[in-house]
Amino acid sequence: xxxxxxxxxxxxxxxTVEVPFEELKPSLDAAYKxxxxxxxxxxxxxxxxxxxxxxxxxxxxxxxEEAINDALPKFYTDAVNEGELKVLGQPxxxxxxxxxxxxxxxxxxxxxxxxxxxxxxxxxxxTVDAVxxxxxxxxxxxxxxxxxxxxxxxxxxxxxxxxxIVVDLEAVVDGEVLxxxxxxxxxxxxxxxxxxxxxxxxxxxxxxxxxxxxTSELKGGSAAGKQAEVKVDVTAVQARELPAxxxxxxxxxxxxxxxxxxxxxxxxxxxRMKKYDQATQxxxxxxxxxxxxxxxxxxxxxxxxxxETRKHxxxxxxxxxxxxDWDSFLEREGKSQEEYDAELESQAVKGIKTQFILDELVTRxxxxxxxxxxxxxxxxxxxxxxxxxxxxxxxVVEGGQVPMLVGEVARGKALAxxxxxxxxxxxxxxxxxxxxxxxxxxxAETVEAVTAAAEDAPAEDTAAEDASTEDAAxxxx
Numbered sequence: 375x376x377x378x379x380x381x382x383x384x385x386x387x388x389x390t391v392e393v394p395f396e397e398l399k400p401s402l403d404a405a406y407k408x409x410x411x412x413x414x415x416x417x418x419x420x421x422x423x424x425x426x427x428x429x430x431x432x433x434x435x436x437x438x439e440e441a442i443n444d445a446l447p448k449f450y451t452d453a454v455n456e457g458e459l460k461v462l463g464q465p466x467x468x469x470x471x472x473x474x475x476x477x478x479x480x481x482x483x484x485x486x487x488x489x490x491x492x493x494x495x496x497x498x499x500x501t502v503d504a505v506x507x508x509x510x511x512x513x514x515x516x517x518x519x520x521x522x523x524x525x526x527x528x529x530x531x532x533x534x535x536x537x538x539i540v541v542d543l544e545a546v547v548d549g550e551v552l553x554x555x556x557x558x559x560x561x562x563x564x565x566x567x568x569x570x571x572x573x574x575x576x577x578x579x580x581x582x583x584x585x586x587x588x589t590s591e592l593k594g595g596s597a598a599g600k601q602a603e604v605k606v607d608v609t610a611v612q613a614r615e616l617p618a619x620x621x622x623x624x625x626x627x628x629x630x631x632x633x634x635x636x637x638x639x640x641x642x643x644x645x646r647m648k649k650y651d652q653a654t655q656x657x658x659x660x661x662x663x664x665x666x667x668x669x670x671x672x673x674x675x676x677x678x679x680x681x682e683t684r685k686h687x688x689x690x691x692x693x694x695x696x697x698x699d700w701d702s703f704l705e706r707e708g709k710s711q712e713e714y715d716a717e718l719e720s721q722a723v724k725g726i727k728t729q730f731i732l733d734e735l736v737t738r739x740x741x742x743x744x745x746x747x748x749x750x751x752x753x754x755x756x757x758x759x760x761x762x763x764x765x766x767x768x769x770v771v772e773g774g775q776v777p778m779l780v781g782e783v784a785r786g787k788a789l790a791x792x793x794x795x796x797x798x799x800x801x802x803x804x805x806x807x808x809x810x811x812x813x814x815x816x817x818a819e820t821v822e823a824v825t826a827a828a829e830d831a832p833a834e835d836t837a838a839e840d841a842s843t844e845d846a847a848x849x850x851x
Contacts (some may be wrong), residue, residue, distance in 0.1 A: 377453035385673035393478040405440035460487035485673035490734045496795045500659035504800035505648045515640045526612035533611045540610040545602040554595045598697030657820040660793045670727045680722040725825040735788035743783045786818030
């Protein structure tokens, strides 16, 4: 086999491949064997039909077509390996010349990962928010805890904002009560916004035993997105009572004996949260600065596939849970379809560019992923997925997604390398030390957020995935 590579642009090549007929023999033999198992000819046992009889009965052309379909993937892969190409997605193959007992010639056009030059990034400087815990922050934190320990007392008066009510609901669309639009004994805190739009205004001023109606757009169920007339029967009104802010409350709500100790602990917890947010902000800003430094040509087909994948996920996975369609979604966002498509394309470009650059850094810095890092990342992903670690790990292995997770961790480590080299100061002008961060793979979360859906787009095994150690790769077993 001979092959040649023609560069069409920085992200696309055309392979020209010539295969001597004798190299097709294994596929030709396999084609005869396959057809033998599929057809019956009187006078011959199944699987024992001579090749000349198959040619006579079914045509030599059918055999040759089967052989070429079998052989093309191998010859294409051999040509890719010979050209040392990092291909993306599926090729467009065109058989340019082939006759029986003659040479097979074909071309394959395919996107490739572009060559990237990463300049010196040690001069990157970013400013992040300072870690400051105000009295207002502490008060809000304590109030949230206090709210969790609120009690309710039945009252004989009209419902007011902040009260807890028990209601029966009935939704009517086009004059008919929905089968899934009836709910009994629903407990609701007025003003929480956790039920239908319009219910707060409808029930305020209604006493137990009273009824109100309002119009609202249904967010889920069989009539999601439709306007419904909703009848609400108030069966009980309860006033919420917050516990007094004193030492007794501290003992009730925490392991501390005094309110002062509880507030002091809130300060420590809020500082930890703000430091985590600060580290995430640093990663995001350093990544944006790195993207500005590097020119990356984007493969057109890969970009189109990525945009389509993101739109498909939105339409088929997110819209149904939110009770939306494209019209209602765009109305909510306040954008036209063209404006949203442009925004989606910009996000996709950033995601692809991020993945390319960080994969290049993984290779350049010889970064690898060990079993402990992979397990830690898997545990974090499991927590956000709502699955147990064992369930998530099983789903990852069965879906062949271990290399994807390895890639996420490796890219996170590449980003951490750049962040470590950058100058990070807070809004007060003080240098920020991020080396105390206990989780050195946290950057994977930032990368994952930027490259969301990229794993669904067609791509080759990335350099980051190849950088996995034997331990990490062994987790597939």
